[in-house]
Amino acid sequence: MDISKWPYWLRFVNEYFFDFNKSNVLIGLMIFGALILYFIYHARRGKKLFVRKIPAIDSVEEALGRATELGKSVLYVSGIAYEGDVQTIAAMNILGNVAEQVAHYDTDIIVPCINPIVMTIEQELVKQAYIRAGRPEDYQESSIFFITTQQFAYASAVCGIMAREKPAANFFMGSFAAESLLLAETGAGTGAIQIAGTASPSQIPFFIVACDYTLIGEELFAAGAYMSRDPLLLGSLKGQDIAKFAIIILMIIGICLISAQIFFPDLTFGSLGQVGTFFKKIFDIHMFTI
Numbered sequence: 001m002d003i004s005k006w007p008y009w010l011r012f013v014n015e016y017f018f019d020f021n022k023s024n025v026l027i028g029l030m031i032f033g034a035l036i037l038y039f040i041y042h043a044r045r046g047k048k049l050f051v052r053k054i055p056a057i058d059s060v061e062e063a064l065g066r067a068t069e070l071g072k073s074v075l076y077v078s079g080i081a082y083e084g085d086v087q088t089i090a091a092m093n094i095l096g097n098v099a100e101q102v103a104h105y106d107t108d109i110i111v112p113c114i115n116p117i118v119m120t121i122e123q124e125l126v127k128q129a130y131i132r133a134g135r136p137e138d139y140q141e142s143s144i145f146f147i148t149t150q151q152f153a154y155a156s157a158v159c160g161i162m163a164r165e166k167p168a169a170n171f172f173m174g175s176f177a178a179e180s181l182l183l184a185e186t187g188a189g190t191g192a193i194q195i196a197g198t199a200s201p202s203q204i205p206f207f208i209v210a211c212d213y214t215l216i217g218e219e220l221f222a223a224g225a226y227m228s229r230d231p232l233l234l235g236s237l238k239g240q241d242i243a244k245f246a247i248i249i250l251m252i253i254g255i256c257l258i259s260a261q262i263f264f265p266d267l268t269f270g271s272l273g274q275v276g277t278f279f280k281k282i283f284d285i286h287m288f289t290i
Helices: 008-016 020-044 060-070 086-105 116-132 151-165 180-189 204-210 219-228 231-263 271-282
Strands: 074-077 109-113 144-146 169-173 193-198 213-216
Touching: 020 231, 060 074, 060 086, 060 169, 060 193, 074 086, 074 151, 086 109, 086 116, 086 169, 086 193, 086 219, 109 116, 109 151, 116 144, 151 180, 169 180, 180 193, 180 204, 193 204, 193 219, 204 213, 213 219, 219 231
Parallel strands: 074 109, 074 169, 109 144, 169 193, 193 213
Antiparallel strands: none
């Protein structure tokens, strides 16, 4: 984009206020936001938005029902990350829905935490879940507790809880690292139904082999909307899915057109070549230089 021939005021705006080379990013964000707002609007008006079945979430009721029948507790671990981590936020959203069902079933829930701030947030989430279930008197703050910020000390403590309490259902949701297989294997050894979910690619295989059900990658972030059916969350989820689908289609078209220009340089594509260049510019991001 040659800005040397632009009027002075446009060059001034480009230099100090808005980089016109990044206008594609602005346009993309506007379209992305518009899609999310559109689906939120329709979700709030009662329109049913299709979300594909997630077996790991559909099995939550089965796991909680088994814990109730056996008279045993439910263990919920929300990962080892801090409260600002997106996986931890997703795990806390799921915890709110699981805790509400636990309250309905009148089953005990154990939530050991690796971070004291996460513990405080989860105490409030579980408390609100019991209130929504109409059983605030059954809420026990001591069931959501802080252990330690040390990774393997925390993993050892949780494994000890599973060995002693033998909960009938274990939930491992959020960000995990080397302790994932330790937790999952210990839980499997106690005979519990285990449902795990993480967006950490290196830990997904361990959960798949050691747990009964696993939320893989983005399924973790979709689970909160899937369980609660909250219009705000459901509309956001649907808008993101449509936006990602549109981006994939644009990328495929652009790749085909640009590949045609590269592999057949002797052919004159005319306006078709310009379209290929246009698609290339859509995904062109200019980085800041110092």
